[in-house]
Amino acid sequence: MASILENRPALATEVEKVAEVAGYLWQKGWAERNGGNITVNITEHIDEEIKALPAISPIYPIGTVLPNLKGCYFYCKGTNMRMRDLARRPMENGSIIRILEDCASYVIIADNAVKPTSELPSHLSVHNYLIGKGSPYKASVHTHPIELIAMSHSPKYLEKDVATKLLWSMIPETKAFCPRGLGIVPYRLAGSVELADATIAELDDYDVVMWEKHGVFAVDCDVMQAFDQIDVLNKSALIYIAAKSMGFEPDGMSEEQMREMSMAFNLPK
Ligand code: 2HA
Ligand code: ZN
Numbered sequence: 001m002a003s004i005l006e007n008r009p010a011l012a013t014e015v016e017k018v019a020e021v022a023g024y025l026w027q028k029g030w031a032e033r034n035g036g037n038i039t040v041n042i043t044e045h046i047d048e049e050i051k052a053l054p055a056i057s058p059i060y061p062i063g064t065v066l067p068n069l070k071g072c073y074f075y076c077k078g079t080n081m082r083m084r085d086l087a088r089r090p091m092e093n094g095s096i097i098r099i100l101e102d103c104a105s106y107v108i109i110a111d112n113a114v115k116p117t118s119e120l121p122s123h124l125s126v127h128n129y130l131i132g133k134g135s136p137y138k139a140s141v142h143t144h145p146i147e148l149i150a151m152s153h154s155p156k157y158l159e160k161d162v163a164t165k166l167l168w169s170m171i172p173e174t175k176a177f178c179p180r181g182l183g184i185v186p187y188r189l190a191g192s193v194e195l196a197d198a199t200i201a202e203l204d205d206y207d208v209v210m211w212e213k214h215g216v217f218a219v220d221c222d223v224m225q226a227f228d229q230i231d232v233l234n235k236s237a238l239i240y241i242a243a244k245s246m247g248f249e250p251d252g253m254s255e256e257q258m259r260e261m262s263m264a265f266n267l268p269k
Pocket of ligand 2: 144
């Protein structure tokens, strides 16, 4: 069967980026079994021919009304699918959906009728929020980065901006490439409306949010950039842990060094 990606280089590139990131998540040990999720708003790459494609699934309810998503299209990882499989075959382990006129339901249009992740309502709620805010962000990534999750098992790192300041101070790049820091969402049931709502509240101030004892959720312009933000934060966590394993508490960059770096890189204080 022909793929919707054929002769559509811009759309194909977006899906290839998803596959590449899925491979990184697996290689890093952040995506055991079906762990993690990726959704990308691909509406800007949708042509008239795609808009005319028939549904290949029944109409599924989203479970909530998301007024900003009318007629939008998303690439979504499939439910129960593995990142390591998606890395090689993105259109067999994920699908493209169309949000219907009622803003409360969707159909799958390509390539196969792979039902999207059970986290779809929360991912779509985030996209609805991003569009409402006029944000250029198109991608959301949820994954299980080992060292960041480990930190979330201690209440001291769950206090506002404690982990952010610590991680920023480990290496200058972290603040440069994750300038809004790491938001914190206290433990909530995976897939719950409460978790989605708490995540959206934190996304006002942060691009990456830690879900206590579970994982992180990141948003950015594309899937690669969302991954990079998580990657630099987790790199800092690894440096912190390496120093602790050597038997000492790392000093971290000083306030003065942080200030100097923030000015040089034109970053918010
Ligand atoms: O869907 O990681 O938290 C897989 C997950 C949910
Ligand atoms: Zn998870």
